[in-house]
Amino acid sequence: MKFLARRVGFYAITAWAAVTLNFLIPRMLPGDPVQSLINRYQGSIPSSAVHSLYVLFGLDTKKSLWQQYVEYWQQILHGDLGLSFVHYPTPVSEVIAQSLPWTIGLVGIATIISVVGGSLVGVYLGWRRGSWADGIVPVTTFFSSVPYFWLGLLFISLFAVTWRWLPPGQGYDTALTPGWTPAFVGSVLQHALLPALTIVLSSVAGWILGMRNMMVTVTSEDYVTVAQAKGLSERRVMFGYAARNAILPQVSGFALSLGFVVSGTLVMEMVFSYPGIGYELFQAIGGKDYPLMQGIFLVITFSVLAMNILADIVYVILDPRTRQEA
Amino acid sequence: MSNMPLDVVPVDAAAAAESAQVDTVVPSRQRFVFLRGAKAITGLVILGVFAVIAIVGPWIAPYDPDEMTADLLVHPSWHHLMGTDHLGRDIFSQLIVGTRGVMIVGLVAGVIATVLAIAVGVSAGFLGGVGDEVLSSLSNIFLVIPALPLIIIICSQLSDAGNFVVALVLAFTGWAWGARLLRAQTLSLRRRDFIEAARASGEKTWRIVWFETLPNLTAIIASSFISTVTFAVLSQTTLAFIGVTSVSDWSWGSILYWAQGNQALARGAWWWFVPAGLLIALLGMALSLVNFGIDEFVNPRLRLAGLTPREMRRRKIRPRIGFTVVAKDAPRAVARPAVVPVTELDEPADESLPADAVDAPTGFEPPASLRRSATPDSTGPADHEEAAR
Numbered sequence: 215m216k217f218l219a220r221r222v223g224f225y226a227i228t229a230w231a232a233v234t235l236n237f238l239i240p241r242m243l244p245g246d247p248v249q250s251l252i253n254r255y256q257g258s259i260p261s262s263a264v265h266s267l268y269v270l271f272g273l274d275t276k277k278s279l280w281q282q283y284v285e286y287w288q289q290i291l292h293g294d295l296g297l298s299f300v301h302y303p304t305p306v307s308e309v310i311a312q313s314l315p316w317t318i319g320l321v322g323i324a325t326i327i328s329v330v331g332g333s334l335v336g337v338y339l340g341w342r343r344g345s346w347a348d349g350i351v352p353v354t355t356f357f358s359s360v361p362y363f364w365l366g367l368l369f370i371s372l373f374a375v376t377w378r379w380l381p382p383g384q385g386y387d388t389a390l391t392p393g394w395t396p397a398f399v400g401s402v403l404q405h406a407l408l409p410a411l412t413i414v415l416s417s418v419a420g421w422i423l424g425m426r427n428m429m430v431t432v433t434s435e436d437y438v439t440v441a442q443a444k445g446l447s448e449r450r451v452m453f454g455y456a457a458r459n460a461i462l463p464q465v466s467g468f469a470l471s472l473g474f475v476v477s478g479t480l481v482m483e484m485v486f487s488y489p490g491i492g493y494e495l496f497q498a499i500g501g502k503d504y505p506l507m508q509g510i511f512l513v514i515t516f517s518v519l520a521m522n523i524l525a526d527i528v529y530v531i532l533d534p535r536t537r538q539e540a
Numbered sequence: 541m542s543n544m545p546l547d548v549v550p551v552d553a554a555a556a557a558e559s560a561q562v563d564t565v566v567p568s569r570q571r572f573v574f575l576r577g578a579k580a581i582t583g584l585v586i587l588g589v590f591a592v593i594a595i596v597g598p599w600i601a602p603y604d605p606d607e608m609t610a611d612l613l614v615h616p617s618w619h620h621l622m623g624t625d626h627l628g629r630d631i632f633s634q635l636i637v638g639t640r641g642v643m644i645v646g647l648v649a650g651v652i653a654t655v656l657a658i659a660v661g662v663s664a665g666f667l668g669g670v671g672d673e674v675l676s677s678l679s680n681i682f683l684v685i686p687a688l689p690l691i692i693i694i695c696s697q698l699s700d701a702g703n704f705v706v707a708l709v710l711a712f713t714g715w716a717w718g719a720r721l722l723r724a725q726t727l728s729l730r731r732r733d734f735i736e737a738a739r740a741s742g743e744k745t746w747r748i749v750w751f752e753t754l755p756n757l758t759a760i761i762a763s764s765f766i767s768t769v770t771f772a773v774l775s776q777t778t779l780a781f782i783g784v785t786s787v788s789d790w791s792w793g794s795i796l797y798w799a800q801g802n803q804a805l806a807r808g809a810w811w812w813f814v815p816a817g818l819l820i821a822l823l824g825m826a827l828s829l830v831n832f833g834i835d836e837f838v839n840p841r842l843r844l845a846g847l848t849p850r851e852m853r854r855r856k857i858r859p860r861i862g863f864t865v866v867a868k869d870a871p872r873a874v875a876r877p878a879v880v881p882v883t884e885l886d887e888p889a890d891e892s893l894p895a896d897a898v899d900a901p902t903g904f905e906p907p908a909s910l911r912r913s914a915t916p917d918s919t920g921p922a923d924h925e926e927a928a929r
Contacts, residue, residue, distance in 0.1 A: 225684075228680075228681045235690070236693075239694060243694070243698060356821060359770075359820075359823075359825045361781075363781055364821075365817075368817065376808070470680075470683050470684065473683065474687070480688060481688070481782065495689065495692065499782060502696065507692065515684075515685055518686055
């Protein structure tokens, strides 16, 4: 378990780094975000809030940087991320709590489909290297070179505007009241289909290619040849010997690329006006809502860390060597 | 774009002089040999075209991209090659003028991030111990923290984020992957005989790093440069699209920003958003083609065996990994050079060719001095697991 302990230690450091970055960025960058906000809202911000804004942005010059840092940590640990401007006076934590389930549902399922499906296709392509199936590689490369959001735009224009098969955006039909009714759940699924499809299509290429290349490398190892020579069935050699070893870098790659994946899907939500965290971020950018932006950054970082821990647990299960070290 | 790291034929007087003095350095003619494959050259040609457009763009654009006319939202025609937007501005001109911003951000971010990656990665690999722990945790932290939200926070607090600022921010957030790759490769190089020999003969550390290690890392450095450029181009486009960077500067992303903001989708104005996306995809494809070329050089197992799938079907060869496929019409088996793995297919029927020439359509013979880093064991699973820790 030494491996897991080391990893958890690393994540603790990363979490600290993220919070500290979040604390330092508004204090190090030039400009006065509070003044530009007050100008922007033209007096609709009450004067009592102005001071708390300065405190929030760390422009409260009466206190030392260290004092501010300690107070910032106290706020974070109490779950207090400040008040949102766009949804004034709702606390940022509440805004995020409302939108997080949508993101987890959409991005989580789409990412799982993409990773599992992509790895399976990669296993096959790597095993049959040089066959017609290699033709899939350039096609998937094209999809991965296209920015996520542009594919989303294209799909909206084709499936939603031209052919009218699927709704162009939003999380559900606004005519329905949210609840566990069949009509509402159906509407949610219908609305999630297009964004999920786009996420899968644009992220699956990396998994296919990574798995294929690892399969190609692993299958020329001696133990694969020995397994073949023993007369084991091809399926057994493919999955039990080759794929099991080829998947290890894929799992650690998954943990590391989560940041990219999440970033891409955030933009996807913006395109589809999907009521998740990405769309909130989009609104926050439009309204210069710094507390909301920073809160979202923290929440996303922490979720990515949590998923990383999960990936590490999977790694320990797959690779016996990590267990022996203890 | 076709700046130093991508030059196919570097005619560098200084480098030539160096290699004359130090015979362990790759002779300058053979440098960047990893950019000679068909894929890499295709990619480089496309990149070259984009680079030329980026330089001369504002002069060859048929219209001023900001000039409003009465032709609102017209379809593509000879008059307006890619139609006009909601203010009657010519989209073709916007695309051409916008190329510069994209290329500058990609290049600047790529160069800065690669320099950072080399500094962190190579020194982590060489230092070992606590220094290595600190530097590699630093790069892992930057890998795990989601980049886009961080970039958004930084850029949106800078009141007017121009191209160079964006490039700096992207370099600051995008160097970690390259550093990680370089560290893993440096670790495996460090234990090789020629480095040990250099150390034993009393070479200074900076000399070992500069003349013994870095030349052997060129392929990986180039590959991480290309990946960073791809990351920077995609991020720049994304930032412009969501309106974080200044929308008055033209770039492909800002065209998409205007298209999305003005209901181009609902109005059916496909000419407004399709070309910009295709250009991004083309640029991304070109970059990944170059990277594939490099990958196939570094890991020869990824090279195809010189037979196209159609050819194999015709000869009833069913490719399968782990075994040498015997081509039935091959008259005899020819011994392969050591770098070519067992998965290579046997000789095609043409006996008149020497063994080396058969590789020509797919790859190229690595120069002897680079072959060390290209042996399969350097990219085998052991290294990957080491990197995973």
